[in-house]
Amino acid sequence: MKQLLPMAGALVLSWLASGFTVSRPKPADLVLLNGSIITLTQQKGQFSAVVIQNGRILALLTDSEAREFVGPKTKVVDLKGATILPGLVDAHCHLLGLGMALANxxxxxxxxxxxxxxxxxxxxxxxxxxxxxxxxxxxxxxxxxxxxxxxxxxxxxxxxxxxxxxxxxxxxxxxxxxxxxxxxxxxxxxxxxxxxxxxxxxxxxxxxxxxxxxxxxxRVVPALTSDQRRKLLETAAEACLKVGLTGVHDMGIPPEQIADYKALADMDRLGLRVYAMISPPESIENAVGYLRKHRVDGYKDGMFTLRGLKLYMDGALGSRGAALLADYSDDPGNRGLLVTAPERVEKLCEAALKAGFQVSTHAIGDRGNRLILDATKRP
Structure with a gap:
């Protein structure tokens, strides 16, 4: 069985579009040799080496071609037949929650x-x-x-x-x-x-x-300090990298967590790319201003972006909170919960559209899904 070798986000996701080759070899920072490279593109040819410069993939080559980029200060890694593929992105996670789960x-x-x-x-x-x-x-x-x-x-x-x-x-x-x-x-x-x-x-x-x-x-559990949050986020990011994740979509962060992500990116301690969705404001009166205020586009060379809004329509099936059209079979009289009023969801969707934000809504039950579809289909 081939070994999977996860790589950091900027390295894996930056395949060059021009055939993955360069014309003038210069000493690279890092050269990976003797691997099996899977590009997941239409690019023809077999590659066994990766050339990396300034944190980005410069070329995919054969071993003999890649050795042309080896200089006195180049780090060379023998992959010993390991497989390299573009980094995986978790499209729905709660990174701080993962950090807390690892600590608690x-x-x-x-x-x-x-x-x-x-x-x-x-x-x-x-x-x-x-x-x-x-x-x-x-x-x-x-x-x-x-x-x-x-x-x-x-x-x-x-x-x-x-x-x-x-x-x-x-x-x-x-x-x-x-x-x-x-x-x-x-x-x-x-x-x-x-x-x-x-x-x-x-x-x-x-x-x-x-x-x-x-x-x-x-609400009575002691709040985490910014230092505690950042340590937990860093721990969670390290856990993601170990299993080949190079990017995550963090679904529903509070405004104060934006500074945490920026600080980690500034210190080069984030390690993976984060596309975040913010939790909604308490009041919808100035929701458009709230979203525009907190928008972040490609901070620190794309390590952190916030351009989404996370909403909740209902709960979950396992806790009998997903909103159903009929009673739960094992809990007569219970049809779940609406976590957010449909009217509020509709107004928040309108605000997100005006602010240029993507909206993702948690909806599990059939009634919950019907309500969010009704809310978003209106002109």
Whole structure:
């Protein structure tokens, strides 16, 4: 089996259009030899070498041709038959979320609620009392008991730390008793618009919060500093590069994260190209101005661009928040949630059109998709 060799974004995506050759060999910065080069273009011929200068691909050649570009200061790498192909772009990611997932309790693949609790207990054992414990990745559909968990077992096992565990889809979360206490959640707390507090048969919160209900807990989780955000973004970018991703589309970032991306690009620590979509403003009265203010076109030689708006119409199927035309088969009376009012979505789409922004909308359920299609088809 051939080995895949991922390469940094600027190197992989900059194939020259003029036949991938140059007429006057000059010493290059980097020459890769003895590889199998896949261009994914109509270019004819077989190439085994890549010549790189100033962070860009200068030519695709045979080994003998590429050696003409080797000078005293040229770095030469023997690929030993490895395959090189244009870098992959993840068209939907949340880069800061990936960084947080790598730093927090990993709950992906847990096969029971008990296993979730054990992983949280292990983190609590090395975390100062009172400090928040965050995690992500649980999915009750992977457990024998496929109902949403109740916080009581988690609260009993981890009583001295506020705990907030986001479901694998990001559209629901589980809080323990201390976290709900700090958030002021009681049986009298009302469901927010576009969200739900899951309750037991006596009306008490079970600790599970769906879609906009998650904000009731997340708003009291200590905010990350800019330094913390940048470190997490850098860690996430490194993880992407290791698997061959050289670009990502970051779907829905807050305005303050723009400065983080620019700072990392300025320090040459971003590593991959980011096309970002901003989260919508709270008020739609000056949405056009908001979008134009935050637009970024090809910052730092194209390392960071922000020219999109991310919207949410509904929730997700796994957390029973996707908006359906009929009841969920396993949850009679529940047809999901509309996270954003259709009228607001329509006005934000109009603002994006005026500002020259692309719009991407999360819509999972059939009702959610029908509503976004209706909103965008209007003249």
């Amino acid at each position: 309790v990993n709950l992906v693949g847990t096969t029971s609620y008990a296993e979730v609790i054990e992983r949280v207990k292990a983190r609590a054992a090395k975390t100062p009392k009172g400090q928040w414990i965050l995690g992500r990745g649980w999915d009750q559909n992977d457990w024998q008991n496929k109902h949403f968990p109740d916080h009581k077992a988690l609260s009993a096992a981890v009583p001295n730390h506020p705990v907030w565990l986001t479901r694998i889809d990001g559209h629901a979360g589980l809080a323990n008793g201390m976290a709900m206490e700090q958030a002021g959640i009681t049986s009298k707390t009302k469901d927010p618009k576009g969200g739900r507090i899951v309750r037991d048969d006596k009306g008490f919160p079970t600790g599970v919060f769906v879609d906009n209900g998650e904000e009731l807990i997340s």
